[in-house]
Amino acid sequence: MSNTQNFSETLAALKQSLVDWGRHLRLKWLAFSRDPQSEANQSYQELKQGLETLDQQMAQRYGDRYLTVREKAAEAKSWYNQQIDAQRANPDHPVLAERKQAQVEHRVNELGQTVSRMEKEVLTQVKNRLRSNAPKS
Known part of the structure; x- marks a missing residue:
């Protein structure tokens, strides 16, 4: 009987979470439909802050190893962008x-x-x- 009760409580909590999530999405959509540029900028700033926080946490946790990986990723991105630019400059090659x-x-x-x-x-x-x-x- 307690398993059934626990399941019912879990299901009710899940339903409430879905309802809350749906409300949040509706509010976000309404705000976005009123002023898409402002909402996009806000979302971008939130994402940027989250990435900065993650970057700091990774640097604290892994130290030099993380910094080395980050530098290698930046080098790879630079190389990739150079290759794309070279391809755009000479589309025949x-x-x-x-x-x-x-x-x-x-x-x-x-x-x-x-x-x-x-x-x-x-x-x-x-x-x-x-x-x-x-x-x-």
Whole structure:
């Protein structure tokens, strides 16, 4: 009986949370529909503050390791933006990723041909040994 009561209480709390959440969303939507720019700016500022808080917490928790990862991420972002800018400046030249993909496909083809050739050689050797060891009648 207490399991049923606990389940009922949990379900009621969940329903109330959903109702509250729905109200909050409706209020946010009404505010956004009245002044979308202001609401977008407010949401952006809240997000920015949350990210700054997270950044501080990560720096406190992980110290130099986090700072190193953050620097590497900034370098990767810079490199990516440079690649995009270079692609936009010269749309006729293939993007680095496309060149790398072509190189990988070429190498895989070469490896596939090598494996096929070796497989044929091994099969030929096995056949020759079987023939040489076969009893002659």
